[in-house]
Amino acid sequence: MEQEAFYKDQYDRSLDRKSEINSSLSTPIGILSALVAGLLYAASNFEYEAHSVLTGTFIVFGVLSLCALVVSIYHLTTALSDNHRGYEYAYLPDAKDLDAYHAGLLAFYQAQPNLTATQAAKQAQEEFEGYVTGLLINGADNNQKRNKTKTAHRFQCHRYMILAFIFLSLLIIPFGINFGINKGKEKVQQVKINGSVPLHVKIDTIAYVKATKYYKCRQTDASSSANDTRRCRPRCKANIQHRH
Numbered sequence: 001m002e003q004e005a006f007y008k009d010q011y012d013r014s015l016d017r018k019s020e021i022n023s024s025l026s027t028p029i030g031i032l033s034a035l036v037a038g039l040l041y042a043a044s045n046f047e048y049e050a051h052s053v054l055t056g057t058f059i060v061f062g063v064l065s066l067c068a069l070v071v072s073i074y075h076l077t078t079a080l081s082d083n084h085r086g087y088e089y090a091y092l093p094d095a096k097d098l099d100a101y102h103a104g105l106l107a108f109y110q111a112q113p114n115l116t117a118t119q120a121a122k123q124a125q126e127e128f129e130g131y132v133t134g135l136l137i138n139g140a141d142n143n144q145k146r147n148k149t150k151t152a153h154r155f156q157c158h159r160y161m162i163l164a165f166i167f168l169s170l171l172i173i174p175f176g177i178n179f180g181i182n183k184g185k186e187k188v189q190q191v192k193i194n195g196s197v198p199l200h201v202k203i204d205t206i207a208y209v210k211a212t213k214y215y216k217c218r219q220t221d222a223s224s225s226a227n228d229t230r231r232c233r234p235r236c237k238a239n240i241q242h243r244h
Contacts, residue, residue: 014143090139
């Protein structure tokens with residue numbers, strides 16, 4: 001196999017490997033989402049005050065599951081985009097740039113007085129092939145290293161994802177026992193009133209007295225107790241005409 005063909009094959013394989021790794025990372029995303037949802041459901045539906053032993057066991061497995069999930073998500077994001085920094089893959093220059101480079105080489109060698117047109121074309125072609133081969137070697141080497149890094153993070157993601165699944169499976173044991181004990185029990189909502197708003201109503205009743213043409217005013221103060229009353233007899237001039 002020619003050297004250029006070999007390195008071109010390595011370069012193409014490195015890009016294909018990149019696409020394969022990126023496609024395989026979609027599966028852990030779905031699994032981790034399901035594990036996080038299961039942990040949140042168990043944590044929000046567990047009766048923590050029911051039994052101390054069950055609560056302690058549940059918290060231990062819950063913390064272990066959470067830690068494993070966090071580490072797995074970290075490796076997943078690193079495998080996807082190197083924590084948003086991105087992976088720098090090497091690509092060949094655009095076709096127009098390569099053609100312009102070849103044309104520049106050809107013009108350079110044609111300008112040499114000691115070379116014929118055929119020799120100049122041959123020299124330009126050899127140098128151009130060497131340039132492209134160098135690009136393929138550097139590109140394949142760079143891409144292979146990036147793929148190895150992504151593969152390592154993918155492995156760690158799967159590793160801690162499996163640990164999270166195991167811890168979550170063990171978490172079901174105290175959760176199931178707790179659910180069985182408290183199944184059917186009504187959850188009583190206790191409401192405590194820390195302060196009361198005083199109600200103060202003044203009711204004035206006016207009794208019309210014909211003989212004196214004055215009013216007797218009975219004033220009743222009603223607060224939190226209905227028996228809290230007092231009477232007063234203010235003298236009020238009557239401005240209302242008598243009715244007969």
